[in-house]
Amino acid sequence: MNESLFKVNDLDLWYGDHQALNKINMEIEKNSITAFIGPSGCGKSTFLRVLDRMNDLIDSVTIKGNVFFEGKNIYNDMDILELRRRVGMVFQKPNPFPMTIFDNISYGPKLYKKYKKSELYDVVEKSLKQAALWEEVKDRLHTSALGLSGGQQQRLCLARTLAVNPDVILMDEPTSALDPISTTKIEELMIELKKEYTIIIVTHNMQQASRVSEATSFFLIDDNRRGYLVESGETSEIFLNPKDKRTEDYISGKFG
Amino acid sequence: MDRKKSNRIALTLIQSLSVLTILILALMLSYLIYRGLYSNKLIEREVSDYVNYDLPFEVYSSKNSNVDELDYFTLRKIVQGKIYSLRKVSNVNRDIKLYIDPSLIKFLSSYLNLEISEFEDDNVNILTANNLINDKSLLKELKRYEASIIISEKNSNIKGFNSVEISDMVISVNKDVKALYDNKRIGNLKNEEVESLINDSIKNWSELNGPNLDVKKVDSLDEVAKISGAFMPIQASLYQKAINAQKQIQSLQVFHEVSTQNLKLNYLLSESEDEGKYGGILSIIFNTLVMVFLTIIIATPISVAGAIYLVQYAKKGKLTSLIKTGIDLLAAVPSIIFGLFGLLIFVQLMGLGFSLISGVLTVSIMILPTILRTSEEAIRSVSPSLIEASRGLGATKIETIFKVVLPSASRGITTGIILAIGRALGETAALIFTIGSSTSFVSGLKSSSRVLAQHIYLIIIEGGSIDDAFASALVLIILVLLVNSITKIIMKKEIK
Numbered sequence: 001m002n003e004s005l006f007k008v009n010d011l012d013l014w015y016g017d018h019q020a021l022n023k024i025n026m027e028i029e030k031n032s033i034t035a036f037i038g039p040s041g042c043g044k045s046t047f048l049r050v051l052d053r054m055n056d057l058i059d060s061v062t063i064k065g066n067v068f069f070e071g072k073n074i075y076n077d078m079d080i081l082e083l084r085r086r087v088g089m090v091f092q093k094p095n096p097f098p099m100t101i102f103d104n105i106s107y108g109p110k111l112y113k114k115y116k117k118s119e120l121y122d123v124v125e126k127s128l129k130q131a132a133l134w135e136e137v138k139d140r141l142h143t144s145a146l147g148l149s150g151g152q153q154q155r156l157c158l159a160r161t162l163a164v165n166p167d168v169i170l171m172d173e174p175t176s177a178l179d180p181i182s183t184t185k186i187e188e189l190m191i192e193l194k195k196e197y198t199i200i201i202v203t204h205n206m207q208q209a210s211r212v213s214e215a216t217s218f219f220l221i222d223d224n225r226r227g228y229l230v231e232s233g234e235t236s237e238i239f240l241n242p243k244d245k246r247t248e249d250y251i252s253g254k255f256g
Numbered sequence: 257m258d259r260k261k262s263n264r265i266a267l268t269l270i271q272s273l274s275v276l277t278i279l280i281l282a283l284m285l286s287y288l289i290y291r292g293l294y295s296n297k298l299i300e301r302e303v304s305d306y307v308n309y310d311l312p313f314e315v316y317s318s319k320n321s322n323v324d325e326l327d328y329f330t331l332r333k334i335v336q337g338k339i340y341s342l343r344k345v346s347n348v349n350r351d352i353k354l355y356i357d358p359s360l361i362k363f364l365s366s367y368l369n370l371e372i373s374e375f376e377d378d379n380v381n382i383l384t385a386n387n388l389i390n391d392k393s394l395l396k397e398l399k400r401y402e403a404s405i406i407i408s409e410k411n412s413n414i415k416g417f418n419s420v421e422i423s424d425m426v427i428s429v430n431k432d433v434k435a436l437y438d439n440k441r442i443g444n445l446k447n448e449e450v451e452s453l454i455n456d457s458i459k460n461w462s463e464l465n466g467p468n469l470d471v472k473k474v475d476s477l478d479e480v481a482k483i484s485g486a487f488m489p490i491q492a493s494l495y496q497k498a499i500n501a502q503k504q505i506q507s508l509q510v511f512h513e514v515s516t517q518n519l520k521l522n523y524l525l526s527e528s529e530d531e532g533k534y535g536g537i538l539s540i541i542f543n544t545l546v547m548v549f550l551t552i553i554i555a556t557p558i559s560v561a562g563a564i565y566l567v568q569y570a571k572k573g574k575l576t577s578l579i580k581t582g583i584d585l586l587a588a589v590p591s592i593i594f595g596l597f598g599l600l601i602f603v604q605l606m607g608l609g610f611s612l613i614s615g616v617l618t619v620s621i622m623i624l625p626t627i628l629r630t631s632e633e634a635i636r637s638v639s640p641s642l643i644e645a646s647r648g649l650g651a652t653k654i655e656t657i658f659k660v661v662l663p664s665a666s667r668g669i670t671t672g673i674i675l676a677i678g679r680a681l682g683e684t685a686a687l688i689f690t691i692g693s694s695t696s697f698v699s700g701l702k703s704s705s706r707v708l709a710q711h712i713y714l715i716i717i718e719g720g721s722i723d724d725a726f727a728s729a730l731v732l733i734i735l736v737l738l739v740n741s742i743t744k745i746i747m748k749k750e751i752k
Contacts, residue, residue, distance in 0.1 A: 057647060059571075084650040091648075095641035098664050107659065108649040157645070164649055 005030040005168065005198050006051060011065035013046060013055070020046050022226040024065070026217060033190060033199045035209035035235065038219030039250070043227025044202050047219070048170050051200065052087035053080055085112065087168040088161035093177050094153035096145035096160070101128075101137050104145045104156060108164035123163055131159035132189055151182025158189065162197075169193070171201040175208065187212050206251060210239050218247045285733075292730025295518040295723040302492070303327040304450045304510040305423045309491050311367075311410075313360050316417035318404040320522055322346035327512075328424035328492035332368045334405065335375055342403040347721055349534030350403035355388060357408040364407065369496045388414070424492040427453065427508040428477060432469060432484045433461055434506050442466035444509045454489055461485060480505050519727040528695035532711055533720055537728055539697045544707040544735070546698055547616055547691070548680045555620040555627055556673060562624075563631035564657055587625035592685035594622040599689040613701040615691025619683050623676040630675065634668020635661055674743050681736050684709040708732045 006028040013021035021043045028034050036044040046055065053074060055061040067074045074083050085108075097104050105124040109115060115123070124141070128134040133155045137148070145156055154174060161169055171190075175183040190199055190212050203209050209216055216239070217232035231244050242248045249255055305325075315331070317323040323346050326334075333339040334352060342348040356364065356375075365372050388395060388406065398404040399416045406414060427450065434442055442464055445453070452458050453471070461469045469485035477494070480486045481504045498505060526536030570576045598618030608614045638661050646656040662669070692704025693714060706714070708728055715725045 052648065054644060054648060057644065081650045081652065084648060089644075089648040091641055091644065093641060095639065095645045097642060097645065097660055107646070108651075111649065111651050111655060160645070160649065 003030055004028060005070060007068040007071075008050075009066045009068075011047075011050065011063070011067060013043075013050065013064075014060075014062045015058070016060040019224070019226045021050075022222065022228045024227075024229050026229060026232060028198065028200060029215065030198050031194060031196075032215060033194055033201060033213040034215040034217065035213035036200070036202045036217050036219060037204070037206065037209050037250075038227075038230075039221065039255070040204070041225075041227075042219040042221045044217075044219045045172050046227065048172055048200060048202050049089075051168070051170055052084050052089055054089065056080070085164050086166050087170060088164065088166035089170040089172065090154070090157050090161055090174045092173040094150055094157055096148070096153050096156050098144065098146055100142045101145045101148070101156065102141040104160050105163050108160060112164065127159040127163040128156075130162050130193065131155045132185065133159055149182075151178050151185060154178060154182065154186060155189070158186070162193075166197065168198045168200065171199065173202050173204060176204065183208075206239075210235060218242075218244075218250065220246060220250075288726070288729060288733060291723075291726040292519050292733075293517065294515060295726075296513065296515045297723075298511045298513055300444045300509045301327050301423075301512045302329055302426055302507050302509060303423045304425050304427060304445070304447065304489075305512060306447060306450045306454065307425045307489065308421065309424055311422060311424075312363060313357070313407055314410050314412060315420040315422060316406040316408065316414050317420050318399055318401055318417055320348070320402040321350075321404065321418070322348055322516065323405070323420055324418045325421045325423065325514075328368075328422060328426075328496075331422060332370065332496070335364065335368055335407075336370060337375075343534060347534065347723075348402050349529050350401070353398065353401055353404045355398070355404070355406045355408075357388075357412075359409065360407060367493050369493065369500055423512075425489055426492045426495040427487055427510065428480050428490050428495055428498075428505045429487040429508055430480055430482075430484055431504060431506050433466055433487065434508070435467060437467035440465055442508065444511045446511050447513070450510055453487070477503055477505060518723050519730055523724075523727055524731065527697070531693070531718075532695045532706070532714060533718075537708070537711065537731065539695055540706055540708055540711050540728075541731065541735070543612075543698050543705045544681065544709075544732075547612065547619070547687075547705070547707050548677055548739070550612075550616045551619045551623065551680045552673060552677060554616065555623050555676065558620075559624045559626075559628035559672075560631050560662075560669060562628050563635050564661075566628075566632055567635045568653070568657060568661070583625045583628055586621075587629065590685070591622055591683060594618055595686040595689040597621075598686060603690055609702065610690065610692035610704050611702045612691060612698050612705045615687045615705065615707075616701075618686050618690045619680050622683070622686055623679050626676045626679060627669070627672040630672030631665065631669045634665035634672070637668070638664045670743060670746075674740055677739050677743070678736055681732065681739065682709050683707070684713050688713070708735070 004027040006026070008024055008026040011021060011024040012019060024047060036048060038044050049055045050063065050067060055063070063075065069078065069083065069087070072078050097107060099107070102124055105127050106115075106120050109120065109123050125134060128137060133152060136152060145153065148156060154177075158169075158174075175186050178186065187208065190201070193199060201213065213235045215232065216235045218230045218238060219227055220230050221227050230246055231238065231242065238247060239251060242251065315326065321342055323342065326345075330339065330345060334354060335356070339345065339352070341351050361372060361375075364370075388408070395414070398406070404417075405420075406417065408414065427445070442461060445464065449458070449464060456473065458464065458471055461467055461471060472483055472486045474480055474483060474486045474488050477488065477490065477498045480488050487508075495505075495507065523536045524541070525538055527539045528537060529535030532540070566576065566580070570579075595618060598614055602608045602614040602617050603610060642660050642664060643656055646660045647653075651659065687707060687710050691707065691710070693706045693710070694704035695706050695711075698705045709732060712725050712728050712732070715721065715728070
C-alpha cells in the first residue's frame with residue numbers, strides 16, 4: 001500500500017444555492033492511476049477540479065470541508081499557484097494556446113523561472129518525449145500548435161502540463177474527443193507516466209477505467225441533484241466484486 | 257413549385273442588389289480617382305483655340321508652372337505687368353519671372369499693341385536668347401522656379417521647359433449680335449460651335465441662342481462694325497488694335513476646355529502656402545499622420561484596459577450594464593458634439609488652445625468606444641478553456657491576460673484599431689473646433705495644425721479650388737487604404 005497523497009474529508013460544494021457535492025470522503029494514493037466514474041452530472045469533474053482549486057475561477061462556488069495534499073490543507077496552508085504547479089490538469093477538449101508548439105510547452109516553465117534558451121529547449125524536448133510527441137513534432141517546433149491533429153494536440157497539452165514538473169496529473173475525460181488510436185496512445189502514456197506521477201482520471205468509458213486504473217471511485221447523484229461518492233476501492237474489486245448494488249447496476253449497464 | 261419560384265426570385269433579388277452595391281461602389285471610387293488625377297475645366301475666354309496663327313516667336317514655361325497654353329490677352333497682361341503672379345493663370349502662387357529676347361521687343365510691341373514703355377520694368381528681364389542658353393546657372397534657376405516664362409525666337413530649343421501654345425483668334429461681331437433679345441443673350445460658344453460658325457453651317461444667330469439675325473461672314477472690321485449680324489474671325493492682335501482705335505466691335509466669349517493632370521508629385525511633396533490656397537499638402541499629410549498616431553497611442557491602452565476590466569473583472573450588475581450602455585451611447589454621439597466638448601474642455605477650460613493636443617485628445621475620446629467595444633468582443637470570445645489551461649499551469653490572472661488572452665484577442669483588437677484609425681483619419685467635425693487650421697508642419701503638441709479631411713472641408717468653405725479638394729480626397733483615400741493594409745500585414749506577422 002502506497003502512502004496517500006490526497007485526503008478529502010467531508011467535502012461539500014455549492015454552485016450558488018445548489019449543492020453539487022455532498023460529503024465526499026476519499027484518499028488517493030501516490031504513483032497510481034485513480035479513475036472517477038459515474039453518470040453525467042454526478043459531480044466527478046467538479047470534484048476533480050477541487051483538487052487543483054480550478055473551481056476558484058467560478059465566483060459562485062463555495063466549499064466546505066477539507067482537502068489535504070501531502071498533509072497540507074490546500075485551501076489554507078498552500079499557495080494556490082504552487083498547488084497548481086504541482087497538480088497539473090489535462091482537459092476534456094485539447095486546448096493548446098494559439099502559439100507555436102515550442103511556446104506552448106515553454107509557457108509553464110517560463111512562469112516560474114527565467115531560463116536560458118538552451119535550458120528551455122531541453123525542458124521542451126524532455127516534456128515532448130515524455131508525452132511521446134517528440135518524434136512527430138521535432139522538425140516543426142516553431143509552427144502553430146493549432147496545425148496538429150486532435151490526438152497530437154491532446155498529447156501536446158499533456159506535455160505542457162508535464163513541463164512544469166508536477167506531482168499529480170488530473171485528466172478530465174482526456175480521450176472523449178479522440179479517435180480509438182489516439183485514445184490507445186494516451187492510455188499507454190498514462191501507464192508509462194504512472195511511475196513518476198500520480199494520475200487521476202475522470203472517464204465515461206468503463207473499459208478505459210478498468211484498463212488503466214488501479215483504484216476507482218464511483219459517483220452518483222441523489223434525489224436533490226447532489227453528487228456523492230458511492231464507493232471507492234481497487235479497480236478489480238469495484239468491477240468484479242462491487243459491494244454496493246448501485247455500483248453493480250451501473251457497471252453492468254443497467255442504468256447510466 | 258411555388259417554393260422553387262420564390263427561391264429563384266429571392267436569389268435574383270439578392271444577386272441584383274449585390275451587383276448594384278458593387279456598381280455604386282465602383283462608380284464612386286472610380287469617379288473619385290478620376291477627379292483626383294485629372295481636372296477638366298471650362299474657362300471662358302475672348303479667344304478661340306480653333307485656329308492658331310503662325311507667330312515668329314515661341315513661349316516657354318518652367319515644368320512646374322502648369323502653363324502649357326496661354327491666350328493672347330493673358331500674355332499681354334503678363335507682359336504689361338497686370339498679371340504678376342501665376343495664381344490666376346494656373347493656380348501656382350508665385351510671382352512671374354519673365355524673360356524676353358531683346359530682338360523680339362519690337363515685334364512684341366506691335367503684336368501686343370503695347371508701347372515699349374508699357375512693358376513692366378520690375379519683372380521683365382531682357383536678355384538675349386543666346387545668353388540665356390549659355391548661362392547655365394540662370395537657366396537652371398529658371399527651370400527650378402515655378403513661374404518662369406521665357407519669350408524667345410522660334411525654334412530656340414530650350415530644353416527642360418514646357419512649350420506654350422498661344423491662342424489668338426477672336427470672333428469679332430457686330431454689337432447687335434450680343435444685344436439682349438427676347439430676354440436671351442448669346443452665351444459662351446463651344447469649340448464645335450465656333451467651327452460650325454466659321455464653316456458657314458450656322459445661318460442665324462438664334463441657333464446660338466442669340467437674336468434673330470442672319471449670320472454674315474465679312475472680310476473687314478469696318479464691315480463688322482457697320483453690318484448688323486456680321487462677324488469675322490480675326491487675329492487677336494488686330495482686334496486689340498481696333499479696340500484701341502475705338503472701333504465699335506465686340507467679341508464672342510468662347511469656352512476653353514482645360515484638362516490637366518490634377519494630383520502631381522509636386523502637390524504631394526511641397527508645403528502648403530497662403531493658408532492652403534496654394535502649394536502642396538505635404539505638411540497636412542504629415543500632420544494627419546501625427547494626429548492619428550498620437551490618437552491611437554492614447555486611446556488604445558485606455559480602451560483595451562477598459563475592455564479587459566469589463567470582461568475579466570467587472571461583476572455582472574447594474575453598474576456594469578450602465579457603463580456598457582454609456583459606451584454604446586458614446587459611440588453613437590455625432591462627432592461635432594465631441595468637437596464642442598473638446599472646445600469647451602480642452603481648448604478653453606484646460607487652456608490648451610487650438611492645438612494638436614486638443615484635437616488629439618478630442619478624437620481619442622471619440623474613438624475610445626470603437627476600440628473598447630471591438631476589443632471587448634474579442635476578449636470575450638477567447639475560449640475559456642485557454643484561460644483554464646493557463647491558470648491550471650499556475651499562471652496568475654494578470655499573467656494569463658497578458659500572455660494568453662490578449663495575444664488570442666489580438667486580431668479582434670487590431671480590427672478595432674483599424675476601424676478607429678479609419679474614423680480618426682476621416683474626422684473633420686471634431687477637429688474644426690479643436691485643432692486649429694495652420695497649414696504648416698506641427699512643431700509641438702501646442703501648435704495649431706490641420707489634417708487632410710479638415711483641409712478638404714476648409715478648401716470648399718473658403719472657396720478654394722475644387723481640384724485641390726479632389727486631389728486631397730484621393731490622397732486621403734489612399735492613406736486609409738495604406739494604413740489598413742500596413743496594419744493587416746503587421747497583424748499577420750504577429751500571428752505567425
